[in-house]
Amino acid sequence: MSLLAEQRRDVIVEQVRARGAVRVSELAEHLGVSDMTVRRDLDVLARRRLVDKVHGGATAVGEHSTEEPGFTAKVTRELDEKDAIAAAAAELVEPGAAVGLSAGTTTWRLAHRLAATPRLTVVTNSLAVADVLHTRGAQGRGTTVILTGGVRTPSEALVGPVAVAALRSLNLDVVFLGVHGMTAAAGFTTPNLTERDTNRALVDAGQQLVVVADHTKWGTVGISTIAELGEADVLVTDDGLAEVDQAVLRGEVDRLVVAHTGSGHPGSGQPGSGHTGGST
Template sequence: MSLLAEQRREVIVEQVRSRGAVRVSELADHLGVSEMTVRRDLDVLARRRLVDKVHGGATAVGEHTTSEPGFAAKSVCELEEKDVIAAAAAELVTPGAAIGLSAGTTTWRLARLLAAVPRLTVVTNSVAVADAFHTGGADARGTTVILTGGVRTPSEALVGPVAITALRSLNLETVFLGVHGMSAAAGFSTPNLTERDTNRALIESGSRLVVVADHTKWGTVGISTIAELSEADVLVTDSGLADADRAVLEGEVDHVIIARPGR
C-alpha cells in the first residue's frame, strides 16, 4: 500500500510540474481515488517541498520573479475567490460605460459577467477576455469589444508596441487590472517586463483604476512593478486576506472592497 501511495504521489508531482497548477477534483478523477486521499497526498508533498498546496489544489514550487504561469495553469486556482471578486467588481460597471480589461484569469471571469451588461465599449489586450464577451452574447446587447494587437505571452496577454500605441490613443472611464502579485514594497507587479509597459498604457488610458486580485497575490512579487498601491482607486479582493495585510492596503488604496459570497 505504501508503494502505491508513492506511485500516486509521483503522478501528482508530474501533473503539477507539467501544468503549473492542478485542482484536487481533477487529481481525484485522474487517479481514481477520493478527494480526501488527494488532500493527504498533497499534505505529504507540501511537507517535502515538492508542491505548494493552495486552496482547492496545488501549484509548482520554486517560482522566481520572472516565472510566468500559463493561463490554463492559473485558471484552475482560487476559482471561488475569483468568482466573488468578479461579482463585486461587476457592480462597478453601468450600461453604456467605456471600460478596459487587462489580461488575466480574474478579469476573464469578470468579463463573463459583464457580457450581460448592455451597450459597453470594452478595450482589452486579452483574447480570452474578448472571447468571453463574444460567447456570452455581448454582441446582441450592443457591446463593442476592441482587441489590441501585440505579441502573445504565456498568460494570454497581447503586449508590445502595437498594443501600447493602440491604448495610448484611448480615453476610458474605468480600467480593471489583474495582477501577478501585490506587496507593500513592490506594489502591483508582473513577471513580464513587456506586459508591464502594456499595462501601464492601459492604466493611463482610464480615469479610474480598479485592481482585482485574490488574497494569494499578497506577498507575491514579480520582477516589474506595474503600479504603486496608491495608484489604485479601488481594490477588490476576497475575505481570505489577513487583517494586517488589509490594513496596509487600506492605508494606500482609496477604497478596498472585500468580496464575499452572496453579495
C-alpha cells in the same frame, strides 16, 4: 505517527500544486493541526524541493519573479474567489461606460459578468476576454469590443509596441487590472517585462483604476512593477485575505472591496458585508 505526517505532507503538496499557493492558516484549518505543525511540514517539504516556503505559506516550486504560468494553468485556481471578485467588480460598471480589461483569469471571469451589461465599449489586450464577450452575445446588447494587436504571451495577452500604441490613444472611464502579485514594497507586479509596459499603458488610459486580485496574490512579487498600491482607486479582493493584510491595503488604496466567498476563510471580514474599509 511518521506515516500520518507523510500523509499530511502529501495533502499539502497536492494543495500547493492545485492552487499555486496556500496559506499556513488555511492548511492548518483543513488538516486540523496547529500552525506550527504546518510550518514544520513546510520546512520538510521545502528541503525536499517539493514546495517553496514563503512568508505565511508556500508556493509551487519554481514560481519565481520571472515565471509566468500559462492561462490554462491559472484558470482553475481559486475559482470561488475569482467569481466572487468578478461579481463585486461588475457592480462598479454602469451601462454605456468605456471599460478597459487587462489579460488574466480574474478579468476573464469579470468579462462573463460584463457580457450582460448593455452598451459598453470594452478595450482589452486579452484574446480570452474578447472571446467571452463575443460568445456570450455582448455585441447583441450594444457592446463594442476593441482588441489591441500585439505579440501573444503565455497568459493569452497581446503585448508590445503595437498594443501600447493603441492604448495610448484611448480614454477610458475605468480600467480593471489583473496582477501576478502585490506587496506594500513592490506594488502591483507582473513576471513579464513586456506585459508590464502594456498594462501600464492601459492603466494610464483610465480615469479610474480597479485592481482585481485574489488573496493568494498578496506577498507574491513579479519582476516588474505595474503600479504602486496607492494608484488603485479600488482594490477588489476576497475574504481569504488575512485581516492584518486587509488593514495594510486599507492604508494604501482609496477603497478596499472584500468579496465574500462563503468558504469560511480565517481572514474573512463580516459575512455578506461585501465592502470593507477605505474612503470612496
